[in-house]
Amino acid sequence: MNGAGITLLLVDDDEMIRDCISAYLEDEGYNVRCAASGEEALDVIAAIRPAICITDLRLPGMNGEVFICQAHRICPETGFLLHTGMAYVLSDELRAIGMTAGDIFLKPIHELSSLTKRINGIASGVNRDAGD
Numbered sequence: 138m139n140g141a142g143i144t145l146l147l148v149d150d151d152e153m154i155r156d157c158i159s160a161y162l163e164d165e166g167y168n169v170r171c172a173a174s175g176e177e178a179l180d181v182i183a184a185i186r187p188a189i190c191i192t193d194l195r196l197p198g199m200n201g202e203v204f205i206c207q208a209h210r211i212c213p214e215t216g217f218l219l220h221t222g223m224a225y226v227l228s229d230e231l232r233a234i235g236m237t238a239g240d241i242f243l244k245p246i247h248e249l250s251s252l253t254k255r256i257n258g259i260a261s262g263v264n265r266d267a268g269d
Contacts (some may be wrong), residue, residue, distance in 0.1 A: 138168030139155065139253065143260050144185060146171045148192035148204065154244070158191070158220075161249050167256070173197075175204030179198045182208045187215055188260050191242075191252070194221035195226040202228060218252070218260035220244060 145167050149155045152173070159169045175196050182190065186190035190208060194250040199251055205217045217236055219225065222244040226235055239255065246252055 140165045143201040144168040145186045146181055146190040150196050165253055175199040183211050186212050189256050190214045191218045191220050192226055194219055206230055
């Protein structure tokens with residue numbers, strides 16, 4: 138277990154994905170909160186100010202990119218990871234807030250340890266360009 142003391146927010150409209158990833162992360166010692174939409178997640182971000190937010194790109198209502206931009210304004214100290222089922226190139230807006238290609242994970246993640254490695258790197262302030 139390596140996630141002790143790190144609070145995460147997982148945003149995905151697919152309940153099975155939320156349940157599976159959150160269960161894994163909780164087993165690794167992280168404090169995990171979940172949201173099914175960007176709108177719901179904005180409320181959670183404001184309330185808990187997580188260290189890291191993992192979000193799907195395709196969400197009902199606002200998409201993951203719009204959510205990240207708005208969430209960053211609420212809580213600029215939160216790091217963001219994208220978990221998506223489609224090929225995606227970071228927008229200039231997401232690059233401007235410090236995201237890199239190493240912050241994008243394609244579904245399904247076959248080795249969830251790669252996700253926890255990135256989470257721990259961001260939480261410890263390791264170079265955000267890892268994986269770029």
